[in-house]
Amino acid sequence: LGFDVTAGQDIENAIKEIKGTSVANLSSNRNRDNITDFPTIDELVGSELDKLCKKDINRPIPQ
Structure with missing residues (x-):
């Protein structure tokens, strides 16, 4: 719209x-x-992610 919205x-x-x-x-x-x-993603350990999802989580292994 052409305006800076800060207030x-x-x-x-x-x-x-x-x-x-x-x-x-x-x-x-x-x-x-x-x-x-x-x-952050580092703070979410695998066991916590498993509790959030009912399906199996496929974690890719970086090469």
């Missing part, structure tokens, strides 16, 4: 020209300092 007002500006769309009272409720750590 609530930017969102309003970006979508106000879309036909049939209206917005009111947009405010951000997230804290950028509070980032959740997701496990």
Whole structure:
């Protein structure tokens, strides 16, 4: 749409020209300092992966 969306007002500006769309009272409720750590692939050991899937998991062996 040609807008950099970094704040609530930017969102309003970006979508106000879309036909049939209206917005009111947009405010951000997230804290950028509070980032959740997701496990990386190294932290997911094979036994845990087996619990997530009912089918057998074929693990390729890198050459």
